[in-house]
Amino acid sequence: MDGKKILFVSSELVPYLPENEVSLMSYETPKMVNSNGGQxxxxxxRYGNINERRHQxxxxxxxxxxNLVINDMDMPLIIKVASIPKERIQxxxxxxxxxxxxxxxxxxxxxTLFPDNDERAIFFAxxxxxxxxxxxxxxxxxxxxxxxxxxxxxxxxxxxxDEPLFSESKVVTSVYSKGFEEELNPDIVKKIEFDGISADDxxxxxxxxxxxxxxxxxxxxxxxxxxxxxxxxxxxKHIATLQKPVLPYVPFHEFEEAYANFYNTEVLK
Numbered sequence: 662m663d664g665k666k667i668l669f670v671s672s673e674l675v676p677y678l679p680e681n682e683v684s685l686m687s688y689e690t691p692k693m694v695n696s697n698g699g700q701x702x703x704x705x706x707r708y709g710n711i712n713e714r715r716h717q718x719x720x721x722x723x724x725x726x727x728n729l730v731i732n733d734m735d736m737p738l739i740i741k742v743a744s745i746p747k748e749r750i751q752x753x754x755x756x757x758x759x760x761x762x763x764x765x766x767x768x769x770x771x772x773t774l775f776p777d778n779d780e781r782a783i784f785f786a787x788x789x790x791x792x793x794x795x796x797x798x799x800x801x802x803x804x805x806x807x808x809x810x811x812x813x814x815x816x817x818x819x820x821x822x823d824e825p826l827f828s829e830s831k832v833v834t835s836v837y838s839k840g841f842e843e844e845l846n847p848d849i850v851k852k853i854e855f856d857g858i859s860a861d862d863x864x865x866x867x868x869x870x871x872x873x874x875x876x877x878x879x880x881x882x883x884x885x886x887x888x889x890x891x892x893x894x895x896x897x898k899h900i901a902t903l904q905k906p907v908l909p910y911v912p913f914h915e916f917e918e919a920y921a922n923f924y925n926t927e928v929l930k
């Protein structure tokens with residue numbers, strides 16, 4: 662991985678959120694690349710339940726200040742940054758008062774998904790790309806973890822298709838079993854169409870459940886990693902039809918060599 666630039670985009674990340682399959686691999690994978698000489702950047706949402714004082718988040722004024730248009734509304738983009746202790750790894754946080762101030766990640770105290778999770782996912786996807794453009798940093802690989810990040814491949818390949826900074830970037834999506842039981846707001850299709858993306862390009866989102874969000878993510882990725890041992894049959898069958906590299910599930914203690922080899926021989930070939 663020496664000298665390769667990899668952008669990691671994640672819904673969740675330790676130590677900022679509790680440990681689960683997504684948040685742990687979102688930490689361990691960039692750590693592995695970093696230790697093997699790669700250059701990394703990590704992006705995640707700045708949820709309101711992240712303790713800014715404890716984790717020493719601070720706003721990056723030069724990157725903040727632009728508005729992103731989400732469904733015909735101007736939403737201010739705030740960028741914060743923090744460093745993971747002992748690892749010399751910097752994390753960028755996509756923030757907006759309307760979308761991310763609430764003291765929870767994806768659902769309310771009753772476990773009901775927030776009705777604007779669709780808009781939060783769109784904002785997150787566009788916010789990442791706009792920030793990386795400001796950084797003028799062209800990644801070799803963009804590795805996506807978690808469903809809140811699942812619209813990133815779509816937006817890169819459609820909305821930002823003519824952006825030269827990403828013309829050589831390869832998108833990898835890790836697919837996890839951990840998802841959600843409900844569906845997102847059915848207006849997600851109209852909101853994505855507002856950005857000039859055809860409904861024909863996102864037909865699975867007519868039913869915006871977890872599996873269909875991930876189908877969109879893998880459809881617009883260049884390669885796929887099966888990051889959980891058990892993935893739904895529906896999603897597994899869909900991935901099997903894709904004409905693109907797929908890394909089967911490997912146990913945690915074997916992932917470093919397997920992921921590095923997959924990046925080098927399948928993604929960057």
